[in-house]
Amino acid sequence: MRIIAFGASYSSGSINREWARYVSSQISETQLEVLNLNDYDLPVYTVEREKKGIPPAVNSFISKLKSADLLVISFAEYNGSYTAGFKNLFDWASVHTLKMFEGKKLILLSTAPGPRGGKTVLSAAIDRFPQHGADIIGTMSLPRFNQNFDPTKGILDVELKKDFEKLLKNVKQKINE
Numbered sequence: 684m685r686i687i688a689f690g691a692s693y694s695s696g697s698i699n700r701e702w703a704r705y706v707s708s709q710i711s712e713t714q715l716e717v718l719n720l721n722d723y724d725l726p727v728y729t730v731e732r733e734k735k736g737i738p739p740a741v742n743s744f745i746s747k748l749k750s751a752d753l754l755v756i757s758f759a760e761y762n763g764s765y766t767a768g769f770k771n772l773f774d775w776a777s778v779h780t781l782k783m784f785e786g787k788k789l790i791l792l793s794t795a796p797g798p799r800g801g802k803t804v805l806s807a808a809i810d811r812f813p814q815h816g817a818d819i820i821g822t823m824s825l826p827r828f829n830q831n832f833d834p835t836k837g838i839l840d841v842e843l844k845k846d847f848e849k850l851l852k853n854v855k856q857k858i859n860e
């Protein structure tokens with residue numbers, strides 16, 4: 684099974700990329716590719732720019748989505764919403780292929796240094812992504828990333844770890860359905 688994972692952030696040290704990588708690695712390490720959105724550097728979307736042609740980076744991003752059996756996306760939250768960088772990529776992707784997630788299973792995640800763990804942006808994506816064809820098979824937000832996560836030990840908080848184990852069990856079942 685080919686997994687494509689990314690953090691919906693252009694920060695080079697994105698904690699959401701790390702969270703998406705970790706969750707994916709607990710499902711399967713064999714065919715995991717973690718994207719860095721900096722490889723999809725794009726001008727701000729405008730109708731006039733679209734008329735001049737969709738940039739090749741958009742096509743590359745869509746090709747990665749299409750190559751996946753499972754997509755694992757973790758959303759960084761800026762001011763209660765998507766990061767501007769991700770929203771721009773998403774807007775470009777939607778004018779290229781509106782149903783960019785058609786036929787794909789997705790796990791949607793979020794994390795943040797704060798106590799809400801990016802729940803607001805995660806809810807927005809859970810509401811919106813089915814309109815782009817997404818079959819969302821699991822979701823989880825991880826609050827207080829720096830206290831609750833260790834790169835080698837994984838989730839440190841006992842209750843959050845239980846939630847995570849439930850998520851893994853459910854998604855593994857849904858992947859095999």
Ligand SMILES: Cc1cc2nc3c(=O)[nH]c(=O)nc-3n(C[C@H](O)[C@H](O)[C@H](O)COP(=O)(O)O)c2cc1C
Nearest residue numbers: 692694697698699759760761762763795796797801
């Ligand atoms: C402009 C800006 C706005 C932010 N707004 C929020 C917010 O609304 N909620 C939140 O939980 N964290 C917020 N943060 C903190 C981010 O969650 C934090 O920077 C996090 O590391 C972003 O994820 P990333 O490392 O994957 O890019 C904000 C950070 C910035 C720079």
